[in-house]
Amino acid sequence: MKRYFFLFTVLCFSLVTFAQEFNYGVTAGLNVSHPKDYRNHVGFNVGVKGEYTFSDKQDCLYLESALLLTSKGWKTDVYADESENAGTADWTCDAYYLELPLMVGYKSGITDRVRISASAGPYVACGLFGKSKVKDIPAADDIDNIFSDGMYKRFDYGVKLYVGVDYSNWQLGVSYGLSLQNPIKGGWALQDPKDRTFSLQLAYIINR
Template sequence: MRKSILCVILGCFFSILCHGQVSFGVNASITSSTLSENFANSKTGIQIGVLCNYELNEDLTLLSGLGYVVKGVNGLWSDLNYSQQLKMFDVQLSYLELPLSIGYKIPIGNNIRLIPNVGIFLSYGLHGHSEIKSINFEAEEVFRFADNSWNPFKDEKFNDWAQTTVTAFESWDYGVRSGLNIEAGNIICHGAYDLGFNKVWNGYGKMGNALKSRSLIIGIGYKF
């Protein structure tokens, strides 16, 4: 089903490229991402990719492209508490991402315009890295378990921790995006917030929460 949706979106996207005024460019961004969990902390990542904008008319523009984005989350607490040590789960996730938004063009100066926009994003997980940290409150130390690193898109079982299994993250993620672009000639400054709809992780231990992605993106691009 998800692959069918992706094919439809890509088909519409490439059919648009065959008509009208299309511009291409490149961009680089900083991301701050987390999951819908009260105790989860944000993780800083990067995004690089290509831009593809299609001018629908004098007022509306279609914003899209394709990018490689690094997301993740810090500080997912487990319910495993042995000898005053609390385990903390950190995750880094890398995706191929396709955004698609409609923007409204607001001229504010000579060759400068604001473009508030809303739309969707679709991401597919490529690879990742995760690890368990432990906090010892008695010694006030934080340390990593050297042998406990794995790909978060696969299940991982720890026999030494009461046979705990850390379930895999979903490869697909999708949701809505709201943003604001500022175009000054060929330079584009952009910001966006992504609200994921897919339950990308089901938790572990007694948490059992189905968590969704949250991301803030701020970057700059150049339009050819």
């Protein structure tokens, strides 16, 4: 799988040589992570992005990438102690990544200023910091850094899909990211909170 991602990356950067236009801007948005068998976790994404278009026409193929600080994670219930009658408490895991997607897409013009776009491609991510905490249980083994303390794998990879609308310098869209690995390692490996993240993103293209 990693070899295919590498070949795809080389191909995309080779195509950049023929690009007609490069645009760049800033982007921010809301994440909702929903790993299987876990409750929703609300986070954010913020960063910079760039686009290569292969034509100056309204309808064109394009290549885009971004560098994002993104927040993912999950919530679940745990028993307050070994007795099932003791009630439950919230167990929350927050994970912050530096994420790099590389996506190929197509833009279709509706008017001179409005275009619809759709893209897909892989992403890689590096875990920066994060915390695991059980609420209202003082004796719980909270983890201050899930990446350095052996709970989470440092690197993640997966695929993303995106659809959106461009209006002048603004872009509004939604994306879906699917991790292709279980992020948990070590003694936590029976947990499988594989990331499935829906994102709402607003971007401003500076040099258009």
